[in-house]
Amino acid sequence: MNIKPLGDRVVIKMIEAEEKTKSGIVLPSSAKEQPQMAEVMAVGPDIVNDEKKKDQIKVGDRVIFSKYAGTEVKLDGVEYTIIKLNDVLAVIE
Amino acid sequence: MNIKPLGDRVVIKMIEAEEKTKSGIVLPSSAKEQPQMAEVMAVGPDIVNDEKKKDQIKVGDRVIFSKYAGTEVKLDGVEYTIIKLNDVLAVIE
Amino acid sequence: MNIKPLGDRVVIKMIEAEEKTKSGIVLPSSAKEQPQMAEVMAVGPDIVNDEKKKDQIKVGDRVIFSKYAGTEVKLDGVEYTIIKLNDVLAVIE
Amino acid sequence: MNIKPLGDRVVIKMIEAEEKTKSGIVLPSSAKEQPQMAEVMAVGPDIVNDEKKKDQIKVGDRVIFSKYAGTEVKLDGVEYTIIKLNDVLAVIE
Amino acid sequence: MNIKPLGDRVVIKMIEAEEKTKSGIVLPSSAKEQPQMAEVMAVGPDIVNDEKKKDQIKVGDRVIFSKYAGTEVKLDGVEYTIIKLNDVLAVIE
Amino acid sequence: MNIKPLGDRVVIKMIEAEEKTKSGIVLPSSAKEQPQMAEVMAVGPDIVNDEKKKDQIKVGDRVIFSKYAGTEVKLDGVEYTIIKLNDVLAVIE
Amino acid sequence: MNIKPLGDRVVIKMIEAEEKTKSGIVLPSSAKEQPQMAEVMAVGPDIVNDEKKKDQIKVGDRVIFSKYAGTEVKLDGVEYTIIKLNDVLAVIE
Numbered sequence: 001m002n003i004k005p006l007g008d009r010v011v012i013k014m015i016e017a018e019e020k021t022k023s024g025i026v027l028p029s030s031a032k033e034q035p036q037m038a039e040v041m042a043v044g045p046d047i048v049n050d051e052k053k054k055d056q057i058k059v060g061d062r063v064i065f066s067k068y069a070g071t072e073v074k075l076d077g078v079e080y081t082i083i084k085l086n087d088v089l090a091v092i093e
Numbered sequence: 094m095n096i097k098p099l100g101d102r103v104v105i106k107m108i109e110a111e112e113k114t115k116s117g118i119v120l121p122s123s124a125k126e127q128p129q130m131a132e133v134m135a136v137g138p139d140i141v142n143d144e145k146k147k148d149q150i151k152v153g154d155r156v157i158f159s160k161y162a163g164t165e166v167k168l169d170g171v172e173y174t175i176i177k178l179n180d181v182l183a184v185i186e
Numbered sequence: 187m188n189i190k191p192l193g194d195r196v197v198i199k200m201i202e203a204e205e206k207t208k209s210g211i212v213l214p215s216s217a218k219e220q221p222q223m224a225e226v227m228a229v230g231p232d233i234v235n236d237e238k239k240k241d242q243i244k245v246g247d248r249v250i251f252s253k254y255a256g257t258e259v260k261l262d263g264v265e266y267t268i269i270k271l272n273d274v275l276a277v278i279e
Numbered sequence: 280m281n282i283k284p285l286g287d288r289v290v291i292k293m294i295e296a297e298e299k300t301k302s303g304i305v306l307p308s309s310a311k312e313q314p315q316m317a318e319v320m321a322v323g324p325d326i327v328n329d330e331k332k333k334d335q336i337k338v339g340d341r342v343i344f345s346k347y348a349g350t351e352v353k354l355d356g357v358e359y360t361i362i363k364l365n366d367v368l369a370v371i372e
Numbered sequence: 373m374n375i376k377p378l379g380d381r382v383v384i385k386m387i388e389a390e391e392k393t394k395s396g397i398v399l400p401s402s403a404k405e406q407p408q409m410a411e412v413m414a415v416g417p418d419i420v421n422d423e424k425k426k427d428q429i430k431v432g433d434r435v436i437f438s439k440y441a442g443t444e445v446k447l448d449g450v451e452y453t454i455i456k457l458n459d460v461l462a463v464i465e
Numbered sequence: 466m467n468i469k470p471l472g473d474r475v476v477i478k479m480i481e482a483e484e485k486t487k488s489g490i491v492l493p494s495s496a497k498e499q500p501q502m503a504e505v506m507a508v509g510p511d512i513v514n515d516e517k518k519k520d521q522i523k524v525g526d527r528v529i530f531s532k533y534a535g536t537e538v539k540l541d542g543v544e545y546t547i548i549k550l551n552d553v554l555a556v557i558e
Numbered sequence: 559m560n561i562k563p564l565g566d567r568v569v570i571k572m573i574e575a576e577e578k579t580k581s582g583i584v585l586p587s588s589a590k591e592q593p594q595m596a597e598v599m600a601v602g603p604d605i606v607n608d609e610k611k612k613d614q615i616k617v618g619d620r621v622i623f624s625k626y627a628g629t630e631v632k633l634d635g636v637e638y639t640i641i642k643l644n645d646v647l648a649v650i651e
Contacts, residue, residue: 002186003157006149009182035629035640045149056564056603064561064631064640071128071182073157082128082157082182089567089629089640093560095279096250099242102275138242164221164275166250175221175250175275188372189343192335195368231335257314257368259343268314268343268368281465282436285428288461324428350407350461352436361407361436361461374558375529378521381554417521443500443554445529454500454529454554467651468622471614474647510614536593536647538622547593547622547647 003075005044008053008085012038012063012070013078035089036067038081047085057085062092096168098137101146101178105131105156105163106171128182129160131174140178150178155185189261191230194239194271198224198249198256199264221275222253224267233271243271248278282354284323287332287364291317291342291349292357314368315346317360326364336364341371375447377416380425380457384410384435384442385450407461408439410453419457429457434464468540470509473518473550477503477528477535478543500554501532503546512550522550527557561633563602566611566643570596570621570628571636593647594625596639605643615643620650 003011015037040061047053057063070083096104108130133154140146150156163176189197201223226247233239243249256269282290294316319340326332336342349362375383387409412433419425429435442455468476480502505526512518522528535548561569573595598619605611615621628641 004184004186006181006183007179011183035631046145049145052604052607064629066629071157071159073128073183075185086565088564090564090569090631091562092633093562097277097279099274099276100272104276139238142238164250164252166221166276168278190370190372192367192369193365197369232331235331257343257345259314259369261371283463283465285460285462286458290462325424328424350436350438352407352462354464376556376558378553378555379551383555418517421517443529443531445500445555447557469649469651471646471648472644476648511610514610536622536624538593538648540650 003042003073003080003082005042005082007044008046008050009044009082010040010047010057010063010085010088011042012065012081012083012088013041014038014081015062035064037062037064037092039063041080044085053085057088057091064089064092096135096166096173096175098135098175100137101139101143102137102175103133103140103150103156103178103181104135105158105174105176105181106134107131107174108155128157130155130157130185132156134173137178146178150181150184157182157185189228189259189266189268191228191268193230194232194236195230195268196226196233196243196249196271196274197228198251198267198269198274199227200224200267201248221250223248223250223278225249227266230271239271243274243277250275250278282321282352282359282361284321284361286323287325287329288323288361289319289326289336289342289364289367290321291344291360291362291367292320293317293360294341314343316341316343316371318342320359323364332364336367336370343368343371375414375445375452375454377414377454379416380418380422381416381454382412382419382429382435382457382460383414384437384453384455384460385413386410386453387434407436409434409436409464411435413452416457425457429460429463436461436464468507468538468545468547470507470547472509473511473515474509474547475505475512475522475528475550475553476507477530477546477548477553478506479503479546480527500529502527502529502557504528506545509550518550522553522556529554529557561600561631561638561640563600563640565602566604566608567602567640568598568605568615568621568643568646569600570623570639570641570646571599572596572639573620593622595620595622595650597621599638602643611643615646615649622647622650 005011040057040059040063043057043059065083065088069087070081073080098104133150133152133156136150136152158176158181162180163174166173191197226243226245226249229243229245251269251274255273256267259266284290319336319338319342322336322338344362344367348366349360352359377383412429412431412435415429415431437455437460441459442453445452470476505522505524505528508522508524530548530553534552535546538545563569598615598617598621601615601617623641623646627645628639631638
């Protein structure tokens with residue numbers, strides 16, 4: 001089973017807190033909007049087919065996104081978030 | 094009798110919960126916006142005639158969409174939802 | 187006497203409930219936005235002269251639209267609704 | 280003295296109730312937005328010089344418009360309404 | 373000293389009530405938005421250099437505008453209003 | 466030290482009240498939005514490189530702007546306001 | 559580890575208060591929106607690849623931005639802000 005995001009959306013999977021700590025990223029829990037870290041599982045066709053966007057994000061990238069953006073879906077027991085490219089803030093390398 | 098959606102709308106039919114469980118998808122009932130799973134019954138002309146959109150969705154596809162989007166209609170005893178393509182989040186394969 | 191809608195508007199006439207039941211359509215009275223069924227009486231010039239729109243709707247079509255859209259007018263004792271094409275959801279065949 | 284509307288505005292003059300009854304139009308006083316009937320007195324330059332708009336409305340036309348749209352002005356004792364073309368719903372013939 | 377409005381703005385000076393009565397215009401004091409009458413003192417460069425706009429308004433024109441639009445400025449003891457062309461409703465001739 | 470505004474912004478410095486009185490401008494303190502007078506210290510690249518905008522405003526110009534627009538910054542003890550060109554109402558000559 | 563901002567975003571790092579005082583900038587703590595000073599750490603691809611934007615901001619620039627804009631992220635113990643270019647007000651030289 002496979003999720004193919006439509007338009008300029010991406011499907012991402014949250015990275016667990018322990019893993020985040022290991023990787024050196026700590027996302028602050030302040031009163032301001034809290035970003036989240038995730039891995040890209042699928043990229044929509046309006047990104048893949050856009051000369052400017054296709055090099056900015058790809059499957060396997062680790063990304064930071066706003067936790068208030070996107071829609072959560074559970075598929076075969078795993079939780080994913082479907083989010084617009086515009087709500088992905090940055091790629092971590 | 095037939096529903097032909099206008100513009101970039103699609104007509105979808107909800108997939109029952111039992112069927113969803115069988116297929117391995119579980120949609121969480123959290124406080125956040127809950128997505129829904131449905132089958133595409135008809136696709137509007139602005140999708141069919143658009144080079145970029147026509148390959149993204151077709152009759153028979155199983156899709157995830159936001160439950161707050163679209164308008165419900167009952168036709169010959171069956172309930173459908175008429176929804177804009179932009180409110181369809183992803184296709185499940 | 188004749189109503190000619192301006193721009194991309196259409197003039198529609200509500201179809202009575204009995205007639206709707208006969209035709210097999212039942213529009214649910216839930217808490218969500220309730221769509222309505224009507225017949226198209228006139229189509230505005232920005233639809234007729236648009237290559238993409240002119241084939242989507244024509245006089246005599248039966249359409250579903252949102253009941254919160256459009257403006258009601260009574261002409262020679264008959265009630266019509268003037269509505270933008272974008273608020274017409276689908277054509278029923 | 281003369282009012283020349285700017286942009287895509289038109290100047291209209293309300294048609295009295297008796298006259299409306301004679302002509303067979305009755306505008307319902309429901310809780311919904313109430314349209315009004317008026318005669319076109321002047322048409323702005325962005326309508327006159329637009330190939331698509333100039334044939335849709337002209338001086339002398341009887342039109343239906345939303346009563347919440349436009350601005351009222353009294354000139355030499357006569358009340359007019361200055362309204363954008365987009366707020367004129369239809370022409371009555 | 374001189375006020376040169378930027379963009380598509382105009383500088384206007386209110387016409388006194390007595391003068392308005394003489395000229396036959398009476399602006400109603402209803403609960404609805406009240407238009408005001410003024411004389412054009414200066415016209416911005418985006419109007420002067422626009423083929424469609426430059427013939428619609430010029431210095432010396434008497435105009436009707438919404439009293440809620442624009443910003444008031446007092447210069448050498450005289451009050452002016454700086455307003456966008458789009459908030460000027462009509463020219464009176 | 467130097468402030469280079471980005472995009473279509475300008476950096477302005479308020480003109481003191483005494484100076485304003487001398488120059489004959491008095492800005493009313495009514496309940497309506499109060500404009501302010503200032504001198505232009507720097508102009509952003511999207512203005513300088515725009516054929517239509519570059520002649521409308523330049524360093525040294527005295528301008529009127531809305532006091533609710535822009536962001537104040539203190540640099541080497543002097544207060545400046547960074548504001549979008551669109552919020553500058555007029556140039557005073 | 560590296561943060562690559564997407565689209566027209568930049569990654570910036572706050573400049574400490576003592577350093578700001580040394581450099582002569584004092585940002586007032588009034589009731590109005592308070593700008594902040596920071597150093598640019600990374601610039602997104604939609605800026606680098608845009609002829610008009612690429613010369614306006616680069617890594618190492620000191621910038622002023624609105625403190626209400628952007629999202630904070632802590633990476634390897636250092637706090638960064640990811641912000642859209644449009645929310646950066648000016649470069650300090």
